[in-house]
Amino acid sequence: MRVTNSEGAASDRYERADESRDAMSARFPTIDSVVDNLREVGYYANRRLATAVFLALKLNRPLLLEGEPGVGKTELAKALAKMLQRSLTRLQCYDGLEQREAVYEWNYAAQLLHIRAAEAAGKGGGSEATLYDSRYLLRRPLLQALQAPTPGTVLLIDEVDRADEPFEAFLLEYLGEYQVTIPELGTIKAEVPPITILTGNRTRELSDAVKRRCLYQWLDFPDAQRELSIILQLVPETSEVLGERIASFARHLREARGTTDFHRVPGVAETVEWARALNALGIVELDPDIVVDTAGVLFKDPDDINGLTRQRVEGFLQASGAFAR
Numbered sequence: 001m002r003v004t005n006s007e008g009a010a011s012d013r014y015e016r017a018d019e020s021r022d023a024m025s026a027r028f029p030t031i032d033s034v035v036d037n038l039r040e041v042g043y044y045a046n047r048r049l050a051t052a053v054f055l056a057l058k059l060n061r062p063l064l065l066e067g068e069p070g071v072g073k074t075e076l077a078k079a080l081a082k083m084l085q086r087s088l089t090r091l092q093c094y095d096g097l098e099q100r101e102a103v104y105e106w107n108y109a110a111q112l113l114h115i116r117a118a119e120a121a122g123k124g125g126g127s128e129a130t131l132y133d134s135r136y137l138l139r140r141p142l143l144q145a146l147q148a149p150t151p152g153t154v155l156l157i158d159e160v161d162r163a164d165e166p167f168e169a170f171l172l173e174y175l176g177e178y179q180v181t182i183p184e185l186g187t188i189k190a191e192v193p194p195i196t197i198l199t200g201n202r203t204r205e206l207s208d209a210v211k212r213r214c215l216y217q218w219l220d221f222p223d224a225q226r227e228l229s230i231i232l233q234l235v236p237e238t239s240e241v242l243g244e245r246i247a248s249f250a251r252h253l254r255e256a257r258g259t260t261d262f263h264r265v266p267g268v269a270e271t272v273e274w275a276r277a278l279n280a281l282g283i284v285e286l287d288p289d290i291v292v293d294t295a296g297v298l299f300k301d302p303d304d305i306n307g308l309t310r311q312r313v314e315g316f317l318q319a320s321g322a323f324a325r
């Protein structure tokens with residue numbers, strides 16, 4: 001474990017960070033190479049997102065992705081880990097998330113045993129230094145990521161907007177310097193900075209301080225062509241014609257949201273699931289009845305399901321037919 005502030009260790013660390021950055025630049029020399037390599041691991045990125053990824057790798061900066069549910073934020077972190085052949089370390093955020101679940105906590109039971117053993121041996125309760133030994137440290141995702149062996153890990157801090165503001169403030173040290181400070185142990189800094197992806201659904205505005213430390217990218221739903229590629233990849237039994245209809249139908253649903261009362265429009269996960277369902281039902285072409293009957297795959301809200309009337313579906317089908325090649 002590297003817990004230090006000494007100059008020699010620090011320069012050694014920066015050299016390693018430089019090395020890993022240089023290796024990264026050699027492997028992914030252009031934005032196109034990022035697009036291609038992501039596609040090879042099953043992720044379809046547009047150029048804007050690939051540019052953000054390229055810069056995050058090159059500049060060694062955390063990347064904050066915001067967008068609606070189901071646009072591929074979490075999936076990007078998984079794909080990056082595959083692309084870089086690194087492990088994925090995931091910190092799922094939620095209301096009430098505390099540092100001890102995110103970073104570390106002390107193994108009190110083991111510390112207690114240590115005290116008892118020391119007492120039994122007639123050595124008193126053991127000194128504080130031995131009690132707060134790294135043996136008794138339970139490492140949670142952030143610390144695991146900082147201490148991951150070469151080649152390092154991809155750290156996904158998922159749905160960071162669900163955590164509360166104090167936790168967000170706590171993240172600043174990590175995001176700015178890839179380090180955390182543990183009162184009993186000192187500062188723990190990454191030897192190889194984790195490739196860090198934060199995601200958020202904008203349930204609340206993140207602080208400027210977090211945004212300033214990250215590169216930022218807003219993710220939209222994929223265009224119909226990219227969504228078709230995703231569907232065909234994940235549900236290969238789908239015919240190209242049906243896949244096209246699904247993708248353009250979904251696109252029209254999403255575009256119509258401004259003029260309808262849908263609470264939440266389907267994400268990519270839902271369209272993929274819909275393709276699976278339609279195949280399971282032996283459907284080769286969309287018609288209003290089948291869309292109405294399977295609305296529960298696309299929507300998860302009773303009002304939205306009821307709102308997808310036969311008449312509305314006909315309108316969407318007609319409009320989306322015009323989009324099919």
Ligand SMILES: Nc1ncnc2c1ncn2[C@@H]1O[C@H](COP(=O)(O)OP(=O)(O)O)[C@@H](O)[C@H]1O
Nearest residue numbers: 042043044069070071072073074075230268269
């Ligand atoms: N660009 C993409 N390339 C490949 N698969 C995608 C893409 N976008 C979304 N998906 C698929 O959609 C699903 C939902 O995406 P996810 O990353 O969970 O959404 P988010 O985290 O934005 O809510 C994923 O499991 C993945 O199968």
Ligand SMILES: [Mg+2]
Nearest residue numbers: 073074075199
């Ligand atoms: Mg997600």
